Amino acid sequence: MDILATLLGTGGLLWTLAFFILAIGIIVFVHEYGHYIVGRWSGIHAEVFSLGFGPVLFNRIDRRGTRWQIAAIPLGGYVKFKGDSDAASGKDAAAIAGLSANEKRHTMHGAPLWARSATVAAGPIFNFILALVVYWGLILWTGVATERPVIGTVATLPGAAQPLASGDQVLTLNGVETPDLESYLLAARDLPAAASVDYRILRDGTEQMVTAAHPMPPLVASVQLKSAAIAAGLEEGDVILAANGQPVTAFAELPPIVEGLAGAPVPLTIWRADGSETGKVFDITITPNRRDLPKAEGGFETRWLIGLTGGLLFEPELRRPGVFEALGLAAENAWFAGVMSLSGLWNVVTGTISSCNISGPIGMAQVMGQAATQGLEYYITMLAVMSLGIGLINLFPIPVLDGGHLVFHAYEAVFRRPPPDGALKVLMTMGLIIVLGFMAYALTNDVTCP
Secondary structure (H helix, E strand, C coil): CCHHHHHHHHHCHHHHHHHHHHHHHHHHHHHHHHHHHHHHHCCCCEEEEEEEEEEEEEEEECCCCCEEEEEEEEEEEEEEECCECCCCCCECHHHHHCCCHHHHHCCCCCCCHHHHHHHHHHHHHHHHHHHHHHHHHHHHHHCEECCCCEEEEECCCCCCCCCCCCCCEEEEECCEECCCHHHHHHHHHHCCCCCCEEEEEEECCEEEEEEECCCCCCEEEEECCCCHHHHHCCCCCCEEEEECCEECCCHHHHHHHHHHCCCCCEEEEEEECCCCCCCEEEEEEECCEEEEEECCCCCEEEEEECCEEECCCEEECEECCCHHHHHHHHHHHHHHHHHHHHHHHHHHHCCCCCHHHCCCHHHHHHHHHHHHHCCHHHHHHHHHHHHHHHHHHHCCCCCCCHHHHHHHHHHHHHHCCCCCHHHHHHHHHHHHHHHHHHHHHHHHHHHHCC
16 A cells, blocks of 8 residues: 555545546557657658547647647547548548658558558557566566565564564475475465464574464455455455354465355454554455456356455565566566456457456546555556557457558558558448447446446
8 A cells, every 4th residue: 555545545536537547648648659659760740649539638739740739538549640531540532642752651641551550550569568568667676586485574463473584484384395485385275274384494594393374374465456345445464354254264265155155245354453462353244246267277267256365474585586587577477468358358259258347438447546546566567457458459450440450451462452442431430330339338337237
């Protein structure tokens, strides 16, 4: 929790809108700047660079003759190149006909095919680059866990202080050898629920036995966005003492209890550190949501969830990765997020999962506002995910989207001529209807989906 959460707590809806507009503004600017700068490098003149649509609130013309403007509706943007009839890069045949050969070269429709294709593709590519840079920066900033199970920080739990300390290396868990962090996590996952576990640790070069809490206690590591838990006010660091009247000693005990109630309200007893010696204990009741979750082997499963992620008794010691190692990890994160986004959309289309997984501007604003309450790192991560999603959607082969223009360019490359102007107008109109219909459907989901 940080300054973003504080602002949201004091400003409510207005700050939610502000953080959403900020995220959309960054993503749209990067996307449109990709079109603009690659077009400029390719010799295509940009007449207008607009953040937003509708009435113009501010504008100025630079020394190259491009008008930079901010418009009233902040849900997109566009670059209008010379020779375009509109923001969707339709062809202004009458204007182009009166230009000289040299002037036509600087229009979107008179430039070489390679220049047009590069300019169109640059928007989504810049979105992917933004996501990659965000993941890369976060990894360099936060670090990565060491290969050995060495303790970094120990979680705060109710009761007596834990005997584990920063710098300890866990050698065994209940007698199971843990030579590296992966084996430690596997051993921790396989342990039965228990109030305490035996640890053999290496401290200052000396091995010793200690008894501490379960390595995966009922500790909240994060609260998922648009979940029952975040609506109920649960926070990172909360500890679940009981669920539906049953004591909980390990986080793994919670999901079966929630699932067994099949959507019925779940009474929880929560402990929260409040700066005092004992903390505070309170009861809440949460009604689970039916959610579609990605599976490790691919596809999705539908479960009853309250929206909590379990934490570890201790966070592993971190190290600073090299620049190229961090870049490789960032690429893996971006690839996974992209694959999950496309897989989710495909499963919605095929009816495997609920269509309520598609959100419109209201849902996106809610996600970004809630992400801000979880802290700057969470907010920036969601910005990267949203940038990836917008880049992928823009590559769909639908006229008016970048992917549709690339399909037209592929047609031109194969048949040595562009599609007929009449056909282009019809296809662009159809594409606009599809895009507007999809936006209306997503907005309807925002209003009607639970």
